[in-house]
Amino acid sequence: MSSRAERLRATLLHAFPGAEVAVQDDSHRHAGHSGARPEGETHYSVRVVAPGFAGMTRLARSRAVHAALAEEFGGGMHALALELRAPGEA
Template sequence: MPTRADRIRAALEARFAPLALEITDDSARHAGHAGARPEGETHYSVVLVSPAFSGMNRLARSRAVHEALREEFASGLHALALTLRAPEELG
């Protein structure tokens, strides 16, 4: 069975065709916090660079990612720390 990180990766790759994608499970750092579960897989950091973000503001990018991960939020994903960039925004 795929992990939540695997499912997040698959959903983001399908929706955004990223040039770069990093997913980090931060759940252990949030143990005891709101939304944390003993089994983990609730808090993640995502760094995503995609041409799909060109011309989109920060809020629109975040909304698009949350929409792509709607099923994960419905099944226990609690929080995402997002860094979302278009390719032209890289140094």
């Protein structure tokens, strides 16, 4: 079985063709916080640079990522920090 980080990366690559995707599990930093579980895999930071984000607002990009990852949120993922850019954006 793959880790949640691997599933997140695969899902985002499928949802945003041509994207560069980086996923970091930050669960260890949130031990004892709301939504944290002893086994981890609850809190992540994600960076996606996708051609499909060109012309989209920050809110639209965030909604698209959350929609793509809805199943993971339903399966115990609690928090997601996002950095979403189109190619060429600083």
